[in-house]
Amino acid sequence: MEFIDKKALNSSEKKALFRLWNREYPSNLAYEKESGLEQYLDSLGQAHHCLVYDQKEIKGWWVDFDREGERWFAMILDESIQGKGLGSVLIQKAKDTNDYLLGWVIDHANYRKRDGSRYRSPKDFYLKNGFSVLEEERLELDFLSAVKIKWHK
Numbered sequence: 785m786e787f788i789d790k791k792a793l794n795s796s797e798k799k800a801l802f803r804l805w806n807r808e809y810p811s812n813l814a815y816e817k818e819s820g821l822e823q824y825l826d827s828l829g830q831a832h833h834c835l836v837y838d839q840k841e842i843k844g845w846w847v848d849f850d851r852e853g854e855r856w857f858a859m860i861l862d863e864s865i866q867g868k869g870l871g872s873v874l875i876q877k878a879k880d881t882n883d884y885l886l887g888w889v890i891d892h893a894n895y896r897k898r899d900g901s902r903y904r905s906p907k908d909f910y911l912k913n914g915f916s917v918l919e920e921e922r923l924e925l926d927f928l929s930a931v932k933i934k935w936h937k
Contacts, residue, residue, distance in 0.1 A: 785836055785837065785838050785843070785865070785870060786836070786837040786838075787834055787835070787837075787873070788834065788835045788837060789832065789833070789834050789877075790832075791831065791833070792831070792833070793825065793833055793835075797835065797842065798818065798821065798822060798825065799818060800841070800842040801821065801842065801845055801860075802815060802818045802821045804842060804843075804844075804845060804860050804862060805821060805860060806898055807862070807863075807897070807898065807899070808860050808862060808863060808897065809860065809897070809903070810890065810895035810896065810897060810903040811895070811897060811898045812895060812927040812928065813927070813928065814898055825847075828847060828849035828851075829849055829850035829851065830849060830850040831847055831848070831849040832847065832848050832849070832878075832881070833845065834846040834847075834874055834877060834878075836861070836865065836870055836874070838865065843861065843864065844859070844860065844861040844865060844870060845858075845859065845860050846858075846874040846875075846877070846878060847859075848881075848885060854886055855882050855883075855884060855885055855886065856885070856886045856887060857878060857885045857886070857887050858887065859871065859874060859875075859887075871906075871909060871913075872913055875914075879914075879935065879937075883936065884935060884936035885915075885934070885935045885936075886932065886933070886934050887915075887932070887933050887934075888928075888930040888933070889905065889906055889910055889931060889932075889933050890903065890905050890907075890928075890929070890930050891917070891930065892905060892929065893905060894929075910933050913935070914935050915933045915935045916933065916934050916935070917931055917932075917933055918931065918933065918934055919931060
């Protein structure tokens with residue numbers, strides 16, 4: 785596996801991320817068109833991306849970014865590389881360059897991926913990596929229910 789840090793993604797990386805996003809995130813978060821993901825990426829302030837390559841194929845993605853004066857993150861790992869410590873490597877890389885990180889994590893098993901399989905909550909993974917769950921801060925939208933998580937030095 786190779787980890788590549790970038791400030792911006794090129795068009796082929798965006799296409800690969802679009803496929804990874806729609807394959808691994810719950811179907812209710814899927815983008816119908818690449819332009820939707822591109823709009824999301826363009827909205828991220830001071831973004832720092834880290835791509836995980838395996839045999840020249842993108843298998844993972846991390847981004848930390850500024851939103852409303854706070855440092856947030858998002859991460860996706862292909863199911864084939866989950867449970868191998870690579871997500872923890874990405875988190876440690878981010879911890880080395882940030883004082884704190886915020887994110888939203890789905891904390892239930894009510895969603896399905898596009899292939900019909902159940903989306904597994906990564907909440908325990910984040911707890912294992914030193915994040916705290918802020919139970920009183922939830923994101924409740926028509927298409928998404930998630931809890932806020934935080935890590936700080």
